[in-house]
Every structure is written in structure tokens, then in C-alpha cells.
Amino acid sequence: MTEAWPDPAAWLILLPLAWATLAFLAGPGRGGRLAIPALAAQCALALWLAVSLAESGARLHPVGGWGAPLGIDLLADGLSAVMLLLTQAVALALAVYAQAYFADAHHRHEATWFWPLTGFLIAAMNALFLSADLFNLYVTLELLGLAAVGLVAVGGGTAQIAAALRYLLVSLIASGAYLMGVALIYGTYGTAAIASLAPLIDPTPPLATWLAAGLMVVGLMAKTALFPFHFWLPPAHGGAPAPVSALLSALVVKASFYLVLRLALGPFAPLAEMAAWLAGGLGAAAILWGSWQALRTRHIKRLVAWSTVAQLGYLFLIFPLLAADGLAMQAGVMQAVAHGLAKAALFAAAGVLMRATGRDTLDGLAGVAGRVPLTLFAFGLAGVTIMGLPPSAGFLAKWLLIDAALASGQWGWVVVIIAGGLLAAGYIFRVLRRAFLVAPEDSRFHPVPRRLEWTAFALAVASVLLGLRGAELVALLG
């Protein structure tokens, strides 16, 4: 099927690559004015793609016109469309936020290569969501990993460089494991195209396939920061400038999760049953451990970062339930979208709170309720999604997940899901409670650009209201 000039899927990759390169050409600190209209256009493209998919089903784009297995195919289906929509929408909001964030005199020096790195980051994610070739996916993972490492270092502090290098090492080892798996797959089947592989892999494959699947999935889990591979995430996400933390926590970790889901539903479906329990178990451990750490930390952004560790756990709870019916997958995608919006809002709000108080600790928050009420409201609304209270998208995700667990008679997961919600309420209220304390005499507040507050608020509202329109999103998954 090659009718598509202009194909929105292809432009969703070319456009961010182009503006990222031009932003680099424009020089340090520049590119924001280019990025925002381009991201708005990307939002329109993603929407256009989603609408055309809903009408006519999945579309294939054979790059070079060769078609798999000789060439590389791009495949757009409902799952990729949802991830693309989430990515463009969150990235646009965060770009608006970032432009105001870096305009401030104290933060201008941090911006250096923020815009080109962000452009490459988004191009990498879009290419990943659209690729249907295991080796091409490796290239997109490399692109994504390097852009993310660069962004962690954007602030330039010593602690950040250390966090970036640790992240780089984890990312490289994980990519290496994935690549080794791809090499084994190619050696066994002679192709890396997912469509050609799917019919070739049966439930009793040779040892090389088991090894390949194991290496690839473990590598991707490390990139997703699933417990016990989460150790790199809190320093990397907690230390970066707020717009970077938001991009990384809301979007980047979802990309490798998406790929695990793709593999488990596609070529590795015959092998998935055994590993599914392990993935679910690790997810449950992540929920409990991440929430516990979020309840203990003294820093605002560390709290939000540990919350990411916990919320990522929910994504992996779906694997033991995938067999049941479509419910678990809907739950996973809904959780990815809900968490993406809410976590972007939380980090954006945390950035405002830190700038208003000039401090990064929870103790410094006393009195902010009267100074930046809109931001605190945004934090609370996003918190509603994280806790999973109705009518938010987070509620819908957890409700679907519980439904799927009950339908397949696996009661144990329900306990974990509910416990995770209670723990989340605990750490969200830690922030809210302190915000309403009376400010000490000597505390000073700094004015914050209104645009920072409004973007955080818009993201938070979207994460709640999406719960009301969840049916459309789920329908897209088919």
C-alpha cells in the first residue's frame, strides 16, 4: 500500500529530525521558536494518522519501496497511533513550558543544546513506535538513549554529569543485550523483520531463540527502569532540569515498555507465557518499593521520580493477564497515557514549586499554597490520576487492570493494585500537606512565569479529563 503522499507517519519522523538539525545549526540555546510550531504540526499529523487508521485499519510504509524482508517496513496501527498521540501532545506542552523555563536569566545557561537534543529524542520515539524491524528498532533505541543521556547532562552540574554517565552505561549495556538478541534471531531465521518472523517462531523454538528473547526483554526492562533495574532512574530524572525530567519520565521510559509489549504480542507471543509471571512479579515489587521510597525521600523531584518507578510497575502487571482478553492491553496502554500526562504535570509543577521557594526539599514547601495556588492545584489533580481516583484516566487504567485480573481469577494482583493506590495517596499528600503549612517568617518567594503554571495545569487537567474520553482511545486499539 503506497498510495500515501503525503504519509503522516513518515513526516512524523522526518519533521523532528529536520527541526532538531536546524536547531543545532542555529546555535546554543536556540531552537525553541522553531520547535513549538513544528510540534504543533506533529500533533496535527498524529491526529490525522489516528483518524485515518480508525477508518481504514493499519498502514504499512515500505521504506525504499522494497518491502520486508529485503527492506524495512514502517507499520502504523492503533497501538502506535496512541503512543504517537501521547508523545506529540506531551512534547508540545513541555516545549511551551521549557521555552518559558529557560528564558529566565538563572537558567539560560542550562539550555545550551536542549532543543536539538529534544528534537532527536522525539524523532527517535516516533521512529520506534513506527518501526517493524528488530534491527531498525535497535537503531531507534540507540538514538533515543543518546538523546536522553545528553538531556540528563543539560544542566551541567557535577551530580548531573555523574547521573548521565551512569544512565549511559546502563543504556549501553541494555542496548548491547538487545543487539545480541537481534543477532541471534537473524542467525536463526535469516531476517529481522517482525512480520516475517512472527510465523516462523513456534512454541518450541531452538535454544538461540530463547536466549535472544531473554536478552532482548531484559535489556528493554533495564531501559524501562523496571525493578530491580530502577537504580539509575531517581538520580537521572530527579536531578535534571524540570522540563527534561518531565520528558524522560513521561515519555522515554514508555518507549522501551512499548517495545516489550510489541514483542510479547507479536513474534515472542509463543514464548511469553513463562516470562509473564516474572514480569508481573517484578512489576508488583516495583509498585511497592518505588512507593515506599517516595514516602521516605526528602526532595520533591526525587519523590516524583520514585513515583515513576512505582507507576511503571503497573505497566508490567498486564503481562500475566494478556492471555485473558483485550482488557489487559487496554489497561496497559491507558496506564501509559495516564501516567505520561500526569507525570509530565507533576514534574512541571515540581519545577514551579522549586523555583518559587528556591529550595528542592519538601520542608521548603511550607506556605506555597498561598503563593502558587494554580500549580498546587495542578499537582493535586495530577496526583488524582496517579492515585487512580475517578474520573481520571489513572482510575480507568487501574479499573481495567482489576477487571482483567478478576476475569482471569488472579486475585493477588488486585491486592497489589489497591495497595499501590493507597501508597500513592500517601506520597502525594506528603507534598500537599506541607504546602498548606504556615510559611516561616524568614521564607522568601520568587515570582514564577505564569506560562509555567498554566502548562502544568493543562497537562494535569488533561490527565483527569481523559478518563471521560477513554472509550475513544480504547476503540483506536481495535
Place this chain on the structure above:
Amino acid sequence: MNGLLRSAVVIVGLSLAAAMVIALLQLPSAAVHLPALVAENLAQSGVEHPVTAVLLNFRGWDTLLEVAVLLLALLTLLTLGGGKAPAPAAAVDPLLQGLARRMLPLIVLTAGYLLWAGAHRPGGAFQAGAVLAAGAVFLQLAGLLPAWTAPRRWLRLGLVLGFLVFLAVAAALLGQGALLRYPPALAGGLILLIEAGLTLSLGLILAGLFLFLTGRDA
């Protein structure tokens, strides 16, 4: 605890290696045979060498993204603090300088040859760019080229030019129905255009990975 962890890592590593050896010994014969497909379609690819055909045509999409990876590696290096220190000239050795001056034309000539040869034998933009970069490193070591500080506009243009050309060709060919779908008649020329741009830019990028860093410790 540390010793325990270390032995655990060793055991896991060894068992992975053993499993890998066993898996490779039992490897079945592949169901899909891509080399045959490549040979079949080589005539339409615009070049005569199968490696160049795979890299620039059949799997040109991978290559486009790989070039972005290299550019991004340089960008990340700059973000991590490369190119910040002023660059004192390296020690001057007249013998080395004389050699470098005489070698430079040969190095450029070799790069040009590798670029051209890529169409019908092993070679191409990556090799040519690597040779150019080696030339730049040689000049720096001989004290003829200072280490680089933050890249100015012209250098930035050189760094991205190859990628921009590649991207523009990919976008322009969307009109043919698909990304990078070369019309067979133009394939050879377009591939040469892309490779020429890449030779320059990859040379600068690879040189930059060295030259942006040497200013710090020198």
C-alpha cells in the same frame, strides 16, 4: 557482600557464555535467505557493490538514523562539557609537521577514492569519512591544527550538511510513494550525492569526537 555479588556476576556471565556457545552450535539453517534477495535486486539499486546497496538503498533507513546517532553522539559530548576549554597548541615536532604536511594531500585523495570506490567495491562514505577524520587527528597531533572549542556556525554547517542532504533526499522521494524510494535511473547519482555529503560531515563528526576533547587536558 561485594565478593558475593562479584561471584554472582561471574557465574551469570559464564552461564550466559556457555548457553550462547551451545545455542550457536545448534543453530538451524535460516528460513529466509537475504543474500539471494540482495543479489536479485542489485541491478535496480543504482550501485554494483552489495554492501553499499544494502547500506544506502535496501536498508537506507537504518543508515539515515545511524548518521543521526553519530551527530547526536557529538552533541551529547558537547553537552557533557567537550569543547569548553581554550585550546593550547600541542608540542611542535618539525619532523612530524613535515610528514603531516606531505601526507595531507594523500589522505584527502585516499578519502576521495574510497568514496568513489564504494559504488562497485568495498568502500563508501563511512570509510572515507574515517580517513578524513584520521587526517584531522594527525594534523592536531603534529601541532598544525588547534583543538576545537565550541563550534561556530561554519563548523556546525559542515557537521550537519551530510545529514541534511540525506534527509532532504528522503523527504523529496516521499513523492515517489515511499521514503528513500530512488527511481532506478537516478539511484546511482542520488546515492553518490548522499555519500559525498556524508563523507565531509562524518569526517568532521569523527574528528570532532577527538578534537573537542583534546583541548581539556593539553
